[in-house]
Amino acid sequence: MPDSRNWFAETPATRRRRLTASRRQGMLIHLDGEQLINFASNDYLGLSFHPAVCMGAKGALDEAVGSGASRLVSGDDPMLHRLEQKLAAWKGYEACLILGSGMLANIGLIQALADRHTHVFSDKLNHASLVDGVRLCGAKSHRYNHLETIQLQKLLEKHPAERRIIVSDGIFSMDGDSADAAALLGLAQAHDTLLLIDDAHGIGCMGPEGRGITAEHNISGHPRLIEVGTFGKAFGSYGAFILGTAELIEGLRQRQRTLIYSTALPVAMIAAAETALALIQRGEQLQQLRENLALFKAQTEELGFMASDSPIQPLIVGSDEQALQLAAALRDTGFFVPAIRPPTVPEGTARLRFTITAAHSSEQIEQLTARLRELL
Incomplete structure (x- = not known):
């Protein structure tokens, strides 16, 4: 007989999501005892901590x-x-x-x-x-x-x-x-x-x-x-x-x-x-965002990113497993970019969704793109 313990079908391991307690400090995120550079925030102008x-x-x-x-x-x-x-x-x-x-x-x-x-x-x-x-x-x-x-x-x-x-x-x-x-x-x-x-x-x-x-x-x-x-x-x-x-x-x-x-x-x-x-x-953060975005796009021009002029820069990987593996490899070197998988995106288009903000430093962007060139 169904009750609340078996009401939902089990979610496959590669699709399972969890609420992970984290603490933000500027563009750093503290997660599971690690300090990572956050490239997954929608705080595009860095105003949440201004x-x-x-x-x-x-x-x-x-x-x-x-x-x-x-x-x-x-x-x-x-x-x-x-x-x-x-x-x-x-x-x-x-x-x-x-x-x-x-x-x-x-x-x-x-x-x-x-x-x-x-x-x-x-x-x-x-x-x-x-x-x-x-x-x-x-x-x-x-x-x-x-x-x-x-x-x-x-x-x-x-x-x-x-x-x-x-x-x-x-x-x-x-x-x-x-x-x-x-x-x-x-x-x-x-x-x-x-x-x-x-x-x-x-x-x-x-x-x-x-x-x-x-x-x-x-x-x-x-x-x-x-x-x-x-x-x-x-x-x-x-x-x-x-x-x-x-x-x-x-x-x-x-x-x-x-x-x-x-x-x-x-x-x-x-x-x-x-x-x-x-x-x-006033426009100061907007100008910095545009400079940071131009730097990121120049550094990743030949890495297969989707065409986008917005702060959202997606890289389609394909399978859930591949997206999770790439996200883990970036996390191992200090970057937080979680894998986005179906049903959030269509089947076969699992991806890493990078977001560039005004609060990122040019050094952080260059470090990230250098690591991406090594992995891709």
Whole structure:
């Protein structure tokens, strides 16, 4: 008879993942008694440990730790509104809505926008939060091959409906490549659909002034466009935000269940994100990131890395075993780059996902790339 001890099928050894207690110290990570250089962090600008960002959070902690309630009850601190206004102005949108995490933002957003009468058209490599949002909303789902806008166009022509939404990552989290945001918006206009872009890995580190791929394609603020961003990556904090027209954001305030029924973010996280935004706008960390990324790409030009202009630099190895072996060999010489295996990535594409940050030194990057040339 099944009970909780045998409910799940056993996970194969090469697919098993574990929560490993670790402590970060700048770009070092302390793991199982080892001190390693961390090339696996999404803290692209190194702001999670920037003194000013930490001081902003500490100052807010003098007032309170938790927010105490959802935003629609009594947890709606004025600092949330101030940061929403700053983000909307910086990104070129009418309005903004802050939520607890990227997962909460995407799942709740898609459920608020779509129902069983809606058709959603999604890139096959979208993040799990977008995939789950589409599944949970009950919409009719159509998936197109990664970045293939011609196939998307054919699907749009084949499936007319009153309400349709194109859904795509901006920067794809495991491949590091970018959606053609302008082409997607062109299709949205031609076929009378909304366009939702989750640029969690682009905002803060891609495009002009770090404003992401929608700014790079000069489409920010378009009335057909809804954009999602996060504080948990380039901002070095925690939480997420949705950008769009004033009418859209007001509609989400009334309907988005992951906002209405979730405790508001602690103000310390908002204070940290607000400080991070000021640093991003100054541009010093962004310039350093671009210099570090150029160095890494030059040093690995002939090593078979996937094409990517983002801080995410993937190296497809193939089998789970090969990826685990390469990750172990790097760890033996002081580098932390864990193997990424299915189901996170498609079968046969196990990889090492290197992330380059502004906080890495040129010496650390050169040491890593020298070791890679020895191993590959």
